Amino acid sequence: MSEKRKQTPWGPAAATGLGSMPGTDAREAAKTVTGSLETPGHLPYLPELPARGPGADMLGRTAGMLAELYVHLEPSGWRISDRPGRDTRRARAWLGEDLDAIEEFTQEMAGVGGGGGEGGGACLKVSAVGPWTLAAGLERRNGEAMLGDPGACRDLAASLAEGLREHLAGLRRRVPGATLVLQLDEPSLTAVLQGSVRTASGYRAHPAVDRAVVEGTLREVFAVHDGPVVVHSCAPGVPVALLRRAGADGISLDAALLTERDDEVIGEAVEGGVTLFAGVVPSTESEGGALSDPAGSVGGVRSLWRRLGLSPGLLAESVVVTPTCGLAGASPAYARRALAHCVQAARSLADNPQ
Template sequence: GYRGRLKVQAVGPWTLATALELHGGEAVLQDAGACRDLAGSLAEGLREHLADVRRRIPGAEIVLQVDEPSLTAVLLGRVRSASKYRTYRAVDRQVVEGALRELFAVHDGEVVVHSCAPEVPFGLLRRAGATGVSFDFSLLTEREDDAVGEAVEGGTKLFAGVVPGTDAPLSDPAGSVMGVRKLWRRLGLAPGTLAESVVVTPACGLAGASPAYARAAQAHCVKAARSLADNPE
């Protein structure tokens, strides 16, 4: 069998609910019952897909990545209606957390949630069962410090997007993770835990990058991660 890690990627229920439309043109997000149905169907479909992947590639260590870039907008009532003149009502945090918990529970391995939006709800994702959170590090502010610190102390891995996802000049690898070191100092966390808790990644995937830049960015991430491990302070 295959002896390696394999990523299965899916769009989360709340981002889907902002993108799919009801018959009248409004987003599914407007209808609580439709949101429940969508979340349940997604969880069931993902369960079947993961089982199929395990059958096809026995021995693979599967990492589930759930993309939820619209999650914060859903929680804060910032999603625009079809007319653009109003926003949909914010969804209750317990409802959001419950749907995510149901989805994450279909997988018995690592579950990483990715969002390239500001104000990622680290605490909610951790409580829902995410083992890691992937985010654009440049959007992180000190307002998130407490939530990030609690997540790390609770064992959540941080996939810190410090490298641009589209073609851009790359600084020296050690400089790319300077902000991560500063965050650790601000949180009062032991420098030695950096290499265990942080994975260095591009900010938001590499789909829009040239092949040459994509290769360079991946190599840059490896070097930056090595810098964190070798010189955490």
């Protein structure tokens, strides 16, 4: 295979996390993330703290970013509202607290992260739920998922795009000079494509959405950001080829779920310059997270590289090491160890790519 690499704002042998962190203290989470990933080349990120409750969860946090669409919480989940109420205000307040914290701990951002791209400057990753997981998770006023109404899906994607545009502009003001990396979380994307998202009754499923429609919507949302876009899913069957065609610069997945059947699409994506964000570090202690062997953690990535026939010298440039999923279910102490382990495992890819 012939390889070509895109310029990236992170460096070779990079590590990052996937968004969520344990606890309820935004300052402590921001301190942990920026401290663990402070070495130039790694990718610090804006933490999410779902333990704080509704509005700090993945769906509620992103719903609070929507432009001219509002939500409220029902027993069945988040539902579209006519006007901003208490739940929307709370989601926005939690996000504001997170932004204040990351701004405080990135005052010296020129020395944090970065080092991989043309400018070699700092970078910061921010995440939001992607349009299809949002459509599968948000309810219309009748209690059914927005996914069941193509017009509602289009309106939701447009609202998300405008909300993300405003969110990114605000971050640029708070952390001037940093290159922002946008991560879109799409754990429901495979289910949307397969037609396995259940209706409110649970007796049937919403029809599969046409792949061209899914791809086009993703492309439109990606276009709001002029920097790198990464799509994350820790579900099985991530549609790597579709995401690559839509323009994703990075694809983040649980590497343990890959099989040899995935080799061709992974190889084509890497050949095309897509960075593989490889989830290899257990996200909780219960997953067997002894964290004693950084080189062993990326052994499967090395094996994948050999099967693909790619140059070992490009391994550290083409892979970013991450936990398998968010760290919200871990203890604060384990979350710190897991991020440190990601850094050590990434370094081992550069030191010993074979």
